[in-house]
Amino acid sequence: MSLPHALLTSLLERPSSGSDLARRFDSSIAFFWPATHQQIYRELGRMEQAGWVEAMPEARGRRKVYTCLPAGRAELERWAREPVDVPVVRDALLVRLRADAALGPLGLEGHLRDRLATHESRLAAYEEIARRDFGRELDRTARVQRAILEAGIAHETQAVQWCRGALAALDA
Template sequence: MSLRHAMLGLLAAGPASGYDLLKLFEISLANVWPATQSQVYAELSRLANAGLVKAAAEGPRGRKEYAITDEGLAELRHWLTDVEPKPVRRIDMLLRVFFLDRLDPAQAHDYLERQAAEAAQDHEELLELRETVSQGEDALSVYGSLALEWGLRFTAMQREWAEWAAGQVTALGGRTFNPVPTDPRLFGSGD
């Protein structure tokens, strides 16, 4: 997902200023696609230059409300139906797991316990957010609840996995391993 498509999606619900969009991000998309004020305003400019949005109204102190154009709506629909999401392949936390043998077992266990605690904290924050989101009857609340449920299930899985992994490290009891893989199948025949 790109910031471009997030903003087009928000503007498809109705005109909004940059400030309005920033507030909408904070109450809805921040958990899946956060954006800063400078990013929102810069992207609005790019969207306008591309003809995907237009200034629909201008208020005091240069405040502009933007509306999605027909071209912008077509782009949003194209992105929603024809562009496959890119899978996340780089996960910093899991990269670190590959090298936990470089730490003593207690440090490796503590790292995994911290991951479990962070996932539990994220889960609690999403549970609190659920109370707010579930009250809305608007499309952003209804479909946002679907995304929120994914977040709740994902953070629960992260916590469960990290607790399990910490137990696995403890069960190893400081056992040492070869520093490089020794299975010849991993490297081919060598011919």
């Protein structure tokens, strides 16, 4: 259950409303912890109950801006030390490949080309961010942030290469 802690981190970086968070998740955190606005609002409600965050309704506006409280910060530090599971991977394309091996050619080349295109475009986007945000001397904070981005870059690079190899295996 990392969503509340991802939200706490995001709120530490900058106090935000639910919709702000939904947008920021979409553009940055989504690649390692995607969340919809429904999840985010539900979780913000729980976190307010727990006393981890505080909601400030904007004067003249329907928005509520949330701030991380000291209890939220303490919870984040406590949680960071908990054991971490290796993330589970569930890839329906590999299931399809196994079905192809069992049944004979199923015409999966199109699926593989689609996926290759997705990974190539994500990789290009991440590399652009790396150039823009980390093309200089880095302090510790920036080095850790870059390590997070490098996880995405490494993942997409590997995926691109694998797709090409798998296409060759189907083709030959």
